[in-house]
Amino acid sequence: MQLYHHPYSLDSQKVSLALEEKGIDYTSFHANPITGKNLTPSFFRMNPTAKLPVFQNGSHVIFDTIEIIQYIERIAVVSVGSDGIAFSSDEVIQWMHKIQEWNPKFFTLSHVPEKYRQAASKFLRRVLIARMAESPDLASSYHCKLKEAYDTEEKLRDPDVVRRSKEHLIKLLDEIEDKLSETPYIAGEEFCMADVMLMPVLARLALLNLEDEYINNRPNMAEYWSMVQKRPSYKKVIGRYFDGWRKHKTLAKTWCFIRLRSALKKY
Numbered sequence: 642m643q644l645y646h647h648p649y650s651l652d653s654q655k656v657s658l659a660l661e662e663k664g665i666d667y668t669s670f671h672a673n674p675i676t677g678k679n680l681t682p683s684f685f686r687m688n689p690t691a692k693l694p695v696f697q698n699g700s701h702v703i704f705d706t707i708e709i710i711q712y713i714e715r716i717a718v719v720s721v722g723s724d725g726i727a728f729s730s731d732e733v734i735q736w737m738h739k740i741q742e743w744n745p746k747f748f749t750l751s752h753v754p755e756k757y758r759q760a761a762s763k764f765l766r767r768v769l770i771a772r773m774a775e776s777p778d779l780a781s782s783y784h785c786k787l788k789e790a791y792d793t794e795e796k797l798r799d800p801d802v803v804r805r806s807k808e809h810l811i812k813l814l815d816e817i818e819d820k821l822s823e824t825p826y827i828a829g830e831e832f833c834m835a836d837v838m839l840m841p842v843l844a845r846l847a848l849l850n851l852e853d854e855y856i857n858n859r860p861n862m863a864e865y866w867s868m869v870q871k872r873p874s875y876k877k878v879i880g881r882y883f884d885g886w887r888k889h890k891t892l893a894k895t896w897c898f899i900r901l902r903s904a905l906k907k908y
Contacts, residue, residue: 642667642716645684646694647674648882648891651745652706653694654841659710659834661874663717675761676898677768677908680786682776689782707737710834729835733828736835743813745845748806750797752849757896758797764899764908766790771908810842814855814862821861825868832872840869844879848888 644660644667646653660667672679672693679691688695688704695702696709698716703709714728729737750758766787773783796802817839820827827835843866846855857863869875876884882891902908 643670643697644668644694645670645672645679645688645697647671647679648879649673649675649895650693651841651845652692654844654878655706655838656694656696656709656713657878658837658840658874659713661877662832662834662837662872663713665713665716665720673895673898675765675895676902677765677772680765680768680772680783682772682779685772685776685779685782689779691786707734707741710737710837714834729833730828733833733835736827737838739816740813740835740838740842743809743842744806745842746793746806747796747802748810749845749849750793751803751806752851760903761899762790762794764903767903768908810855814859818859818862821865825865832869836869837874840875841879843869844875844883848883 642665644653644656646657646669648654648671657669672681672684674691674693678684679693684695685691687697687702690704692704694706694709695704696712697703698712703712711729711734718728769783769787769790773780773787776783817827824830826832827839843856843862846852847866852866856866870880881887
């Protein structure tokens with residue numbers, strides 16, 4: 642089993658956490674979406690949307706995050722047996738979909754300093770143009786991604802787009818805060834796949850230095866966040882890249898790559 646993913650991708654983090662929580666062995670392939678590593682012709686032929694993650698088991702390829710997690714659950718049940726692991730309940734699945742409905746894209750980009758955001762966007766557009774020239778048979782797919790990049794920049798200029806994303810997030814967090822006043826985890830007394838879906842959202846807020854505004858002002862969520870960060874899966878999937886000084890190392894590595902490749906005009 643292969644997972645094409647990257648720590649920058651929230652959906653990648655969700656799937657990676659699920660794999661770690663279920664104890665499933667897999668081969669990891671990093672494809673940094675900021676530097677355009679998910680835009681290579683080979684990856685594009687497998688997944689024309691270029692979105693992460695992609696999960697492959699033999700000839701079976703899955704792109705949807707929740708579908709991947711449910712597939713992982715089925716693998717875990719077969720591997721361990723029904724006595725050891727159960728499928729997610731209807732309540733858990735409802736929470737998974739509810740959390741997945743929030744798209745972090747515009748919220749995240751609106752909190753990235755414009756200098757870095759513009760440089761990364763410009764670099765990606767040049768990567769797309771270069772890949773288009775290299776693979777004419779994929780030109781139409783690359784052109785769609787190029788249009789998407791320009792559309793993203795246009796939408797970021799619209800304050801209503803960012804406002805709606807923020808309001809959606811606040812509504813979601815408030816609902817989860819109420820739920821956490823009743824149970825230690827989202828769907829009950831035990832950690833579940835709904836918690837796997839939420840952890841990357843909270844980690845993204847922490848990465849953007851927004852913990853006080855969105856997490857710490859919700860006492861139940863603050864306690865929950867402190868608790869889930871202690872899980873081995875969190876430390877392996879998220880903490881090793883973004884906790885403390887590590888986030889500066891992770892971000893600096895990507896920024897240096899973009900600056901160097903831009904200076905050398907190697908896309």
